[in-house]
Amino acid sequence: MSTTIFAATMANDNKKFQAIISHCKEYGYIFPSSEIYDGLSAVYDYGEWGSELKKNIKDYWWKSMTQMHENIVGIDAAIFMHPTTWKASGHVDNFSDPMIDNKDSKKRYRVDHLIENFAEELEEKGESDRAKKLLEEMDRLLAASDYEGLKQLIEQNKIKCSVSGTAHWTDIRQFNLMFSTQLGSVTEEANEIYLRPETAQGIFVNFLNVQKTSRLKIPFGIAQVGKAFRNEIVARQFIFRMREFEQMEMQYFIRPGTQKEWYAFWKAERMKWHQSLGIGPEKFRFHDHVKLAHYADAACDIEYEFPIGFKEVEGIHSRTDFDLRNHQQYSKKKMQYFDSEINQNYIPYVIETSIGLDRTVLMVLSEAYREEDLSTADKQDSRVVLAIPPRLAPIKLAILPLVKKDGLPEIARQIMDQCKPWFRCFYEEKDTIGKRYRRMDAIGTPFCVTVDQQSKEDGTVTIRYRDSMQQDRIEISRIKEIVEKQIF
Ligand code: GAP
Numbered sequence: 076m077s078t079t080i081f082a083a084t085m086a087n088d089n090k091k092f093q094a095i096i097s098h099c100k101e102y103g104y105i106f107p108s109s110e111i112y113d114g115l116s117a118v119y120d121y122g123e124w125g126s127e128l129k130k131n132i133k134d135y136w137w138k139s140m141t142q143m144h145e146n147i148v149g150i151d152a153a154i155f156m157h158p159t160t161w162k163a164s165g166h167v168d169n170f171s172d173p174m175i176d177n178k179d180s181k182k183r184y185r186v187d188h189l190i191e192n193f194a195e196e197l198e199e200k201g202e203s204d205r206a207k208k209l210l211e212e213m214d215r216l217l218a219a220s221d222y223e224g225l226k227q228l229i230e231q232n233k234i235k236c237s238v239s240g241t242a243h244w245t246d247i248r249q250f251n252l253m254f255s256t257q258l259g260s261v262t263e264e265a266n267e268i269y270l271r272p273e274t275a276q277g278i279f280v281n282f283l284n285v286q287k288t289s290r291l292k293i294p295f296g297i298a299q300v301g302k303a304f305r306n307e308i309v310a311r312q313f314i315f316r317m318r319e320f321e322q323m324e325m326q327y328f329i330r331p332g333t334q335k336e337w338y339a340f341w342k343a344e345r346m347k348w349h350q351s352l353g354i355g356p357e358k359f360r361f362h363d364h365v366k367l368a369h370y371a372d373a374a375c376d377i378e379y380e381f382p383i384g385f386k387e388v389e390g391i392h393s394r395t396d397f398d399l400r401n402h403q404q405y406s407k408k409k410m411q412y413f414d415s416e417i418n419q420n421y422i423p424y425v426i427e428t429s430i431g432l433d434r435t436v437l438m439v440l441s442e443a444y445r446e447e448d449l450s451t452a453d454k455q456d457s458r459v460v461l462a463i464p465p466r467l468a469p470i471k472l473a474i475l476p477l478v479k480k481d482g483l484p485e486i487a488r489q490i491m492d493q494c495k496p497w498f499r500c501f502y503e504e505k506d507t508i509g510k511r512y513r514r515m516d517a518i519g520t521p522f523c524v525t526v527d528q529q530s531k532e533d534g535t536v537t538i539r540y541r542d543s544m545q546q547d548r549i550e551i552s553r554i555k556e557i558v559e560k561q562i563f
Pocket residue numbers: 272273274275305307314315316317318320321322324387388389390427429430431432433434
């Protein structure tokens with residue numbers, strides 16, 4: 076039997092991306108939000124298996140950040156924050172993207188996305204040198220906030236709107252990405268507040284509370300997982316860019332002047348974490364920021380090679396004392412730390428690691444999705460498998476009685492009762508065993524055990540491994556141990 080993975084040889088990777096999106100919908104991973112009303116642009120719901128995968132990734136990150144680092148603790152701050160928070164953080168004045176509108180279609184584009192898409196088209200046409208030069212020029216102009224120059228670049232390259240097909244562009248303008256709402260019941264008295272565009276500020280404003288209660292000494296970190304909201308103008312590419320999404324962020328508070336070494340430390344540490352998901356180093360790269368965010372003195376992204384190309388999954392930012400200093404100024408509360416080792420008071424510097432949970436879900440799914448040709452000389456066959464690392468897989472073990480009679484379901488139920496307190500199990504007795512295996516492959520279940528007549532005689536079952544499809548005979552009493560070895 077030949078097992079060919081044809082995902083790798085698919086002619087068009089965008090096809091693979093579309094196949095993943097369909098697969099997610101068909102197998103309970105991810106649905107468009109409010110689909111019965113035709114969906115809501117760039118908002119998605121996680122289904123029964125998607126929410127399990129997302130939770131497993133979240134737990135894995137949380138454990139590796141907090142439990143595995145004695146000097147990092149977690150918090151869970153509210154989404155709503157005092158409006159001055161966003162003035163102090165710079166988001167009210169600076170959290171905007173340069174946008175351009177096409178005068179004919181009225182479609183609005185983020186300038187960098189418009190140019191990047193055009194560069195991708197050039198690449199596809201074999202004009203790599205031109206694409207490279209274009210992107211270098213774009214980076215230079217963005218870093219200088221030279222919007223006139225960017226508009227000229229768009230015009231010189233005759234970049235067209237994909238809807239109207241014309242190149243009639245407005246001037247470039249800045250649009251703030253924060254959503255706002257009203258706090259208070261009477262409209263006239265209500266205060267305008269924002270839905271947080273990053274979780275980090277919940278950590279900054281709690282810096283002194285946590286430092287005092289945890290009694291941690293610098294360097295120490297505060298971690299958080301939570302929702303963030305951005306009114307993304309170009310929101311597409313499935314869960315890669317959403318208007319409501321989740322971040323897993325950690326702020327590491329350090330002594331001023333040590334930021335270079337801690338920045339290098341967290342770059343290496345986070346890259347190791349990504350590779351611990353079982354993804355090869357060749358699928359990642361660092362991308363240093365040319366145009367730094369308003370709060371950073373150094374910043375880079377960890378990019379993963381999605382089917383749609385290398386894209387950012389995580390940002391690592393050296394945020395200086397920008398946030399704490401501004402909160403001190405706006406709140407008039409001291410944000411200083413007394414460092415007893417050097418007998419000095421100072422506002423700590425911060426290194427931030429900020430990873431998108433949804434993008435990590437997409438990364439794990441992109442890496443796991445395979446279409447395999449299992450054809451033999453006499454029979455055409457294939458399967459779709461999600462080779463998700465066992466520790467992240469939504470279901471760890473499927474328990475399948477071969478037939479629905481002869482006492483086999485009873486044995487299967489006993490196995491279910493033994494294992495379900497320890498990890499997520501799934502019981503299934505409908506359909507042929509072959510169909511049930513295929514369904515579990517498509518959901519990404521790493522282990523299936525089949526209970527058959529022999530199980531009644533000698534207390535053994537067949538265990539089938541998802542990735543190799545190998546089958547072994549094992550004792551029922553060993554199932555829990557075998558699965559647990561792979562998932563922790
Ligand atoms: N606190 C720093 C910060 O928010 P960022 O680079 O803007 O930095 C961090 O965002 C991460 O959040 C990104 O690397 C990405 O994974 C995720 N993210 C940002 N915007 C997103 C969006 N619209 N949809 C999904 N994930 C997003």
